[in-house]
Amino acid sequence: MFLGHFGxxxxxxxxxxRVSLGTLFLATQLADLLWPTLLLLGVERVEIRPGLLAASPLDFVYYPFTHSLLAEVVLGIALGLAYGLFRRNWREALLVGLLVPSHxxxxxxxxxxxxxxxxxxSPKAGLGLWQNLPATLVLELGSLAVGLWVYMRHTKARNRTGRFALWGMIVFLVLVYVGGALGPAPASVAALAWSAQIVWLVVALGYWVDANREAV
Structure with missing residues (x-):
């Protein structure tokens, strides 16, 4: 999943x-933020197999350090503790920590x-919705739309930047996702790993957007 995590x-x-949208994105996407770098280092492995699934050509061979349930629980505890120590707000820290294994x-x-x-x-799990492209698109786009609706109901723009930056970020996310889902498979694992670093940009956009909006 991609858009659903941002949703x-x-x-x-x-x-x-009071928790920044950028921090919420960081938590929900922490696994996918770390994964590309571990691919480049050869710690985790993926193979590109066009036609493997209708909505994804990726065969995830080995990625327990970012995508096992245990790893994400540990990462959630670590991020929650770091947030709590830095912000001195443990209710917020609990939410941030729980969001990591939601991935x-x-x-x-x-x-x-x-x-x-x-x-x-380890035993491995997965329900396989990627085998159905229309259902995948509906769930991804629908979850982002619901998240956007909730966010807009509970925040308002402080200025023009807060209004247009939000929509710019959403359009950017949709274009990145649709391009990846409907476009050709990545040329190589290295190309995939470098392009996946774009998630860090979305986290930064989350901080920028949220700094220009306020709670209703």
Missing amino acids: VGLAIKPLQP WLLDLIMHRPDLPLYFGQ
Whole structure:
């Protein structure tokens, strides 16, 4: 899943309005933020197999450090503790920490059974919605739309930047997703890993957008 993780970040904002949207994006996408770098370092592995699934050509061979359930729980604890120590707000920290393993739960819907539960010889899970392209598009775009609706109901723009930056970010996300879902498979694993670093840009956009909006 891609857009759905950002949809969760947008939708969860009203629960703790002082947590920046950028931080919420960081939490929901922490696994996918770390994964490309581990690919480039050779720590985790993926193979590109066009036609493997209707909505994804990626065969996730080995990625327990970013996408196992145990790893995401540990990453959530680490991020939550770091946030709590820095911001001195443990309710916000709890929300941030819980959002990290939400990534695994959403991926569970999309992936074929390749998501490990823990390190080593783990059972693998996945419901395989990526085998159905129309259903995948509906769920991805729908979840982003719902998240945007909730976010807009509970925030308002401080200025013109707050209004137009939000829509610019959403259009950018949709274009990136549609291009990846409907376009050709990546030319190589390295090309995939470098292009996936774009998620960091979306996190930065989340901070910028949220700084120009305020809670209603």
